[in-house]
Amino acid sequence: MSVGAFRISPISPTHGTLLMPSSSTSTFGTFVRETVSNLIAPFRKEYKNWPWTEIAVVSVACVGSYTIYKLSPVLYQRFYMYSTAQYVSEYNKVLRAHKEKLFSQLETIKSSNSAKLNVVEIGVGSGANFPFYPRDIIEVVGVDPNREWESYLTDTLKKNRHVTCPELLVGNAENISVIRESQVDAVVSTLTLSCVKDVDQVCQEVRRILKPGGLFLYLENIRSENIIIALIQALFTPFYKLFYGMSLIRSIPENIERAKFTEFSQQLFYANGITFLMAPHVVGIAKK
Ligand SMILES: C[S@@+](CC[C@H](N)C(=O)[O-])C[C@H]1O[C@@H](n2cnc3c(N)ncnc32)[C@H](O)[C@@H]1O
Numbered sequence: 396m397s398v399g400a401f402r403i404s405p406i407s408p409t410h411g412t413l414l415m416p417s418s419s420t421s422t423f424g425t426f427v428r429e430t431v432s433n434l435i436a437p438f439r440k441e442y443k444n445w446p447w448t449e450i451a452v453v454s455v456a457c458v459g460s461y462t463i464y465k466l467s468p469v470l471y472q473r474f475y476m477y478s479t480a481q482y483v484s485e486y487n488k489v490l491r492a493h494k495e496k497l498f499s500q501l502e503t504i505k506s507s508n509s510a511k512l513n514v515v516e517i518g519v520g521s522g523a524n525f526p527f528y529p530r531d532i533i534e535v536v537g538v539d540p541n542r543e544w545e546s547y548l549t550d551t552l553k554k555n556r557h558v559t560c561p562e563l564l565v566g567n568a569e570n571i572s573v574i575r576e577s578q579v580d581a582v583v584s585t586l587t588l589s590c591v592k593d594v595d596q597v598c599q600e601v602r603r604i605l606k607p608g609g610l611f612l613y614l615e616n617i618r619s620e621n622i623i624i625a626l627i628q629a630l631f632t633p634f635y636k637l638f639y640g641m642s643l644i645r646s647i648p649e650n651i652e653r654a655k656f657t658e659f660s661q662q663l664f665y666a667n668g669i670t671f672l673m674a675p676h677v678v679g680i681a682k683k
Contacts, residue, residue: 460638472543475639476521480547483523486586489668490614493678494585497612498527500680504580504610511559512580515604517568517597518587520544522551525558535583537563538571569596574604581605585614588650589641598654605683611656612680618644619675620663631672648677656681 464471487494504512511534516524519537521544528535535558537548542565552560564573568584568591582601591597601611619625628643635641648661661679 457634464637469543472541476541476543476547479639480521483521486669487523487526489666490676493614493664493666493676494524494527497614497678497680498524498529498583500610500612501533501581502529504608513578514581514583515571515574515579516583517571517601518584518590519548519560519563520587521547522555522558522560524583524585525551525555528555528558530557533558535560536574538566538568539563540565540567567591568600569593571600571604576603577606577609579604579606579609581610581612583612586616586641588613588615588647589617589643589645590639594645594647594650595653598650602654602656602683607683609683610680611659611683613647613651614678615645615647615676616641616643616666616673617647617663617675617677624671624675628672635672643672648679651679651681654681656683658682 460471460474463474501512501514512532514528514533514535515538516535517538519535519539520541522537525535537544537560542563545563548560548563552558564571568587582605584597584601588594588597598611605611619628625644632643635643648663651659651661659679659681661677661681663675663677666674666676
């Protein structure tokens with residue numbers, strides 16, 4: 396049986412003594428409501444058309460990820476690795492020409508014992524650079540604090556049989572004391588100097604382990620020279636730090652200048668095709 400539309404009496408807290416235990420709370424509550432209402436009044440109209448649904452979804456995703464990160468670091472690491480590995484293939488497509496040119500430098504080094512070149516890759520991750528290493532002359536020792544990368548590395552090695560990776564050193568590039576001084580033909584770093592804790596310290600370690608004449612090859616995202624973009628990068632850096640362990644505002648070319656390599660050449664460029672926050676890049680070669 397339909398009863399049709401009908402009115403109900405308005406449910407107002409002011410009608411219920413249970414919800415309002417005292418008149419002083421009521422006055423205070425009204426005061427707070429009015430103050431907040433007055434404060435946001437000028438913005439109500441302006442922000443009416445904002446994509447609030449999308450903002451809510453992103454906020455829930457951020458808070459959810461942060462909760463996972465706090466409650467289960469292992470789950471967070473898996474999320475981090477999965478999303479980084481997905482990003483890598485896109486990144487490699489966009490940066491292919493730069494990577495090919497950079498890694499071709501390895502063919503210019505002559506190994507003293509004319510056997511394989513000893514290369515150390517810091518922040519080796521999933522082995523994203525293995526396809527770019529020259530054929531059959533490379534033995535790469537990976538350095539990475541995240542040991543969970545091992546399974547990804549094994550997969551990448553299966554697809555890139557020209558590279559051998561005898562060791563994955565689990566630890567920070569700031570301290571690679573297990574490698575003795577002047578042992579290595581080349582050190583490689585891509586998207587890693589923006590993730591380490593102390594770039595200057597890493598550069599010192601790189602210089603220490605390189606043989607005289609050995610090369611440091613790097614390709615890194617950096618702080619933009621455009622002040623507006625740099626400001627936006629600064630705003631987003633806490634999020635990138637939280638989710639990707641990465642800073643967007645490092646002046647890596649200056650770290651290289653300070654590191655006292657015998658010579659270096661570096662070029663700043665804008666990587667079109669990736670998010671503008673990470674697009675400012677430096678590619679360079681430094682020699683011990
Ligand atoms: C953005 S990923 C880049 C991975 C890979 N180099 C690439 O180009 O795809 C940064 C990598 O640096 C590693 N990393 C973070 N802090 C580090 C540190 N202090 N020393 C060495 N690697 C570090 C992370 O575990 C991660 O594998």
